[in-house]
Amino acid sequence: MPSLGNAFITPHMDETPAVPSPDEYLIARVAQGEAPALAELYDRYSRPLFGLALQVLHDPREAEDVLQEAFVQVWKTSHRYEAKKGRLFGWLVTLTRNLAIDHLRKRQRQAKLTEAYSAEPFAWSSVLDQPLSQIEGQERASQVRRALQTLPVEQRQVIELAFFGAFSQSEIAEKLSEPLGTVKARIRRGLLKLRAELGDSL
Amino acid sequence: MIDERQEEQASLYALGLLESDALPAFEQEMAKNPELRALVVSLQDTAAALAWSTATVAPRPDLKTAILAQTGAIRRTLIPFPVLIPWALAASVTVAAFLLFSERTALRQQLAQLQAQLQTVTLAKNHLEAENNLARLQIAQLSSTLDEYRQTTAVVVWDAVKQRGVLKLIKLPPAPAHRAYQLWALDSEKPAPHSGGSI
Numbered sequence: 001m002p003s004l005g006n007a008f009i010t011p012h013m014d015e016t017p018a019v020p021s022p023d024e025y026l027i028a029r030v031a032q033g034e035a036p037a038l039a040e041l042y043d044r045y046s047r048p049l050f051g052l053a054l055q056v057l058h059d060p061r062e063a064e065d066v067l068q069e070a071f072v073q074v075w076k077t078s079h080r081y082e083a084k085k086g087r088l089f090g091w092l093v094t095l096t097r098n099l100a101i102d103h104l105r106k107r108q109r110q111a112k113l114t115e116a117y118s119a120e121p122f123a124w125s126s127v128l129d130q131p132l133s134q135i136e137g138q139e140r141a142s143q144v145r146r147a148l149q150t151l152p153v154e155q156r157q158v159i160e161l162a163f164f165g166a167f168s169q170s171e172i173a174e175k176l177s178e179p180l181g182t183v184k185a186r187i188r189r190g191l192l193k194l195r196a197e198l199g200d201s202l
Numbered sequence: 203m204i205d206e207r208q209e210e211q212a213s214l215y216a217l218g219l220l221e222s223d224a225l226p227a228f229e230q231e232m233a234k235n236p237e238l239r240a241l242v243v244s245l246q247d248t249a250a251a252l253a254w255s256t257a258t259v260a261p262r263p264d265l266k267t268a269i270l271a272q273t274g275a276i277r278r279t280l281i282p283f284p285v286l287i288p289w290a291l292a293a294s295v296t297v298a299a300f301l302l303f304s305e306r307t308a309l310r311q312q313l314a315q316l317q318a319q320l321q322t323v324t325l326a327k328n329h330l331e332a333e334n335n336l337a338r339l340q341i342a343q344l345s346s347t348l349d350e351y352r353q354t355t356a357v358v359v360w361d362a363v364k365q366r367g368v369l370k371l372i373k374l375p376p377a378p379a380h381r382a383y384q385l386w387a388l389d390s391e392k393p394a395p396h397s398g399g400s401i
């Protein structure tokens with residue numbers, strides 16, 4: 001299977017192949033108010049964005065709320081996207097992740113207010129713990145997971161805690177009982193290795 | 203050349219972990235260093251790719267319909283802005299430029315008119331001042347009741363403001379030996395007489 005760049009990936013690989021639109025063209029059409037372009041964007045990226053929200057929130061309904069908010073925000077603010085600052089997928093990921101973290105913080109605040117909050121023991125669940133069978137046929141997901149698997153566990157752990165757990169550097173250091181410098185070094189080495197593993201597919 | 207410190211900060215930045223106190227300095231450094239900027243972008247793409255690793259479950263099928271329905275409801279108010287904003291801005295700039303140009307031309311004309319008026323007023327003022335100077339001069343012709351001075355005429359031009367004047371004496375007999383004429387100006391506005399010297 002040839003490697004596929006972000007801009008040319010569609011979840012419907014098994015359907016009749018249509019000429020895929022570059023992301024920038026697609027978002028420009030969304031900015032012009034073309035609903036079919038938003039639908040195409042949804043088909044292309046809703047799965048990883050939903051997965052991301054779910055991984056942050058661990059609640060499917062709340063993750064769907066986040067996904068809906070994210071796409072409504074895309075519809076409203078697509079004209080603000082600047083290709084020179086990064087790829088569209090990165091912009092969508094940042095937007096969705098921020099919304100998910102907002103939901104998470106709100107939930108934590110409410111839990112504290114109702115005194116339902118309890119300091120549960122820290123437990124890290126890797127994305128790789130999720131069954132592989134559900135992602136069969138999705139080349140991109142498999143590719144990233146394979147790249148993640150090549151990382152030493154301690155590097156993968158700090159990256160996942162930072163990205164999905166929304167923890168700060170010092171919070172990660174505290175949870176892992178490791179010096180802050182060690183955490184930073186692991187993040188640096190892990191992310192650089194992940195970039196090398198993903199290579200041209202980025 | 204990127205060093206380890208920069209790689210570490212770039213990694214933290216890409217994951218949104220760089221502390222706020224270090225953020226401005228790093229962003230400044232990134233703006234000046236294209237190599238560092240390129241590293242950050244590639245690490246951001248790497249971080250974003252992590253989202254694909256979670257694409258194991260699809261959202262419920264009707265969510266797409268719900269999203270499109272919601273965005274469709276706000277579509278009418280949304281569409282004109284992205285399309286019209288550049289044109290509206292361009293039109294605004296054009297109109298503003300035209301107005302400013304017109305205003306500048308009008309102001310220049312107004313300035314020229316005012317300068318001409320000022321020149322006229324200055325001339326008039328000088329003329330009036332000259333007239334006023336003349337108007338305040340007191341001119342008097344003096345004659346004597348004494349027989350030996352009946353032929354003598356004195357013409358006085360006196361400026362009371364400046365306390366200066368000119369005296370013209372016609373056919374004044376010479377002063378007797380060892381005598382001189384002492385001139386005094388008596389101004390009703392001044393308490394003391396003003397000496398004009400002796401001749």
